Amino acid sequence: MTTKLLDGKIAVITGGNSGIGLATAQRFVQEGAYVFIAGRRQNELDKAVKQIGRNVIAVQGDVSNVADLDRLYDTAKQQEGRIDVLFANAGIAELAPLGSITESLFDKIFNVHVRGLLFIVQKALPLF
Numbered sequence: 001m002t003t004k005l006l007d008g009k010i011a012v013i014t015g016g017n018s019g020i021g022l023a024t025a026q027r028f029v030q031e032g033a034y035v036f037i038a039g040r041r042q043n044e045l046d047k048a049v050k051q052i053g054r055n056v057i058a059v060q061g062d063v064s065n066v067a068d069l070d071r072l073y074d075t076a077k078q079q080e081g082r083i084d085v086l087f088a089n090a091g092i093a094e095l096a097p098l099g100s101i102t103e104s105l106f107d108k109i110f111n112v113h114v115r116g117l118l119f120i121v122q123k124a125l126p127l128f
């Protein structure tokens, strides 16, 4: 019997419903992990769950919303009791020239990539 790289490991992947996050979730499951994927679009989460096929739970939410992060980690805690791997992957690529950056674009980017990232990691710590 061959041992897989992530046998028995529990992973949380933000932005796990598309792109790099989804590809990572698929690979993690192939390597033996159980994954919790998070993202805002429920339809993409549903598609991702089908595509991954097993050992996956999707939790809808926005990483810039602390209450949504609490729901994500509460779900992981209730289902598996801990996490071993966190991939803080959720992000947005909205670019603007310096002279065109608006306060709302600044807030949107920083709420996900800075504020969101900090609370994604902070709130995961008790589960490691």
Ligand SMILES: NC(=O)c1ccc[n+]([C@@H]2O[C@H](COP(=O)([O-])OP(=O)(O)OC[C@H]3O[C@@H](n4cnc5c(N)ncnc54)[C@H](OP(=O)(O)O)[C@@H]3O)[C@@H](O)[C@H]2O)c1
Residues within 6 Å of the ligand: 014, 015, 016, 017, 018, 019, 020, 021, 038, 039, 040, 041, 042, 044, 061, 062, 063, 064, 089, 090, 091, 092, 093, 112
């Ligand atoms: N691809 C590249 O060349 C590249 C280069 C540099 C950095 N990156 C970074 O790598 C990461 C993945 O990129 P990708 O190419 O795979 O992009 P992608 O396909 O657009 O995936 C981004 C993921 O993040 C999720 N997401 C975005 N905002 C979110 C929010 N507020 N709350 C929860 N989930 C959110 C999206 O799901 P929902 O829309 O459903 O929320 C989606 O699953 C991103 O952080 C991106 O900025 C990518």
